[in-house]
Amino acid sequence: MEFVKPKEIAITSAMLASSGQRLGNYIIDMVIHNIINVIPIGIGWILYEFFGNYELSLWLESINPIVDFLISYLIIVIYYMIFESLTGKSIGKYVTNTKVMMADGSKPEPYSIFIRSISRLIPFDQLSFLGTIPKGWHDTLSKSVVVDLRKYNQELEMQDSINEIGQE
Numbered sequence: 001m002e003f004v005k006p007k008e009i010a011i012t013s014a015m016l017a018s019s020g021q022r023l024g025n026y027i028i029d030m031v032i033h034n035i036i037n038v039i040p041i042g043i044g045w046i047l048y049e050f051f052g053n054y055e056l057s058l059w060l061e062s063i064n065p066i067v068d069f070l071i072s073y074l075i076i077v078i079y080y081m082i083f084e085s086l087t088g089k090s091i092g093k094y095v096t097n098t099k100v101m102m103a104d105g106s107k108p109e110p111y112s113i114f115i116r117s118i119s120r121l122i123p124f125d126q127l128s129f130l131g132t133i134p135k136g137w138h139d140t141l142s143k144s145v146v147v148d149l150r151k152y153n154q155e156l157e158m159q160d161s162i163n164e165i166g167q168e
Contacts, residue, residue: 009105009152009155009156009159010103010104010105011101011102011103011104011105011145011147011152012155013133014151015147015148015151015152015155016133016134016135016145016146016147016148017096017098017134017146017147017148018134018148019134021096021097021098021134021146021148022098022134022136022146024092024095024096025090025092025093025095025096025098025146026092026126027092028090028091028092028095028096029079029080029090029091029092032079032090032091032092033072033075033076033079036075036079037072037075040060041060044059044060073121076117076120076121077117077118077120077121080113080116080117080120081110081113081114081117084100084108084113084116084117085108085110085113088100088101088107088108093146097148097149097150098146098147098148098149099146099147099149099152100113100116100144100145100146101144101145101146101147101152102143102144102145103143103144103145108142108144112142112143112144113142113144115138115141115142116138116139116141116142116144117138119137119138119141119142120138122137122138125137125138134146
């Protein structure tokens with residue numbers, strides 16, 4: 001009888017990222033988001049200063065605050081959709097060594113990542129994961145979790161060790 005190392009294991013509460021890791025993810029990702037938001041303004045300034053293109057600069061300065069707000073939120077959704085769909089990690093998650101997974105340990109489907117990304121627009125969502133169990137509304141609505149990869153990998157190694165014992 002041959003045992004194969006599981007590719008995924010069910011996620012336990014012990015594997016979840018801590019509130020501190022989640023807060024770190026948020027802060028790092030918001031810094032990245034703010035940098036991305038100023039790129040169009042920087043391009044407008046460069047075109048204005050070096051090429052005399054006043055129209056783009058004036059257009060950027062005259063954007064309606066509501067349109068600016070909507071564009072900013074669209075950037076957040078696109079940022080998380082791209083990173084979390086491809087790798088399960090945003091830049092903040094790379095820094096804190098965490099990853100988005102489904103509760104059964106599988107990779108999230110694009111639909112789950114979309115729900116997760118859109119749910120971040122709920123007011124005060126960023127505070128929802130600071131409770132006893134660090135699970136935010138965007139996690140709950142998308143049925144996903146954020147795991148501490150160190151803890152997750154330790155559990156995988158333990159499963160592998162158990163499987164090796166069974167082979168002997």
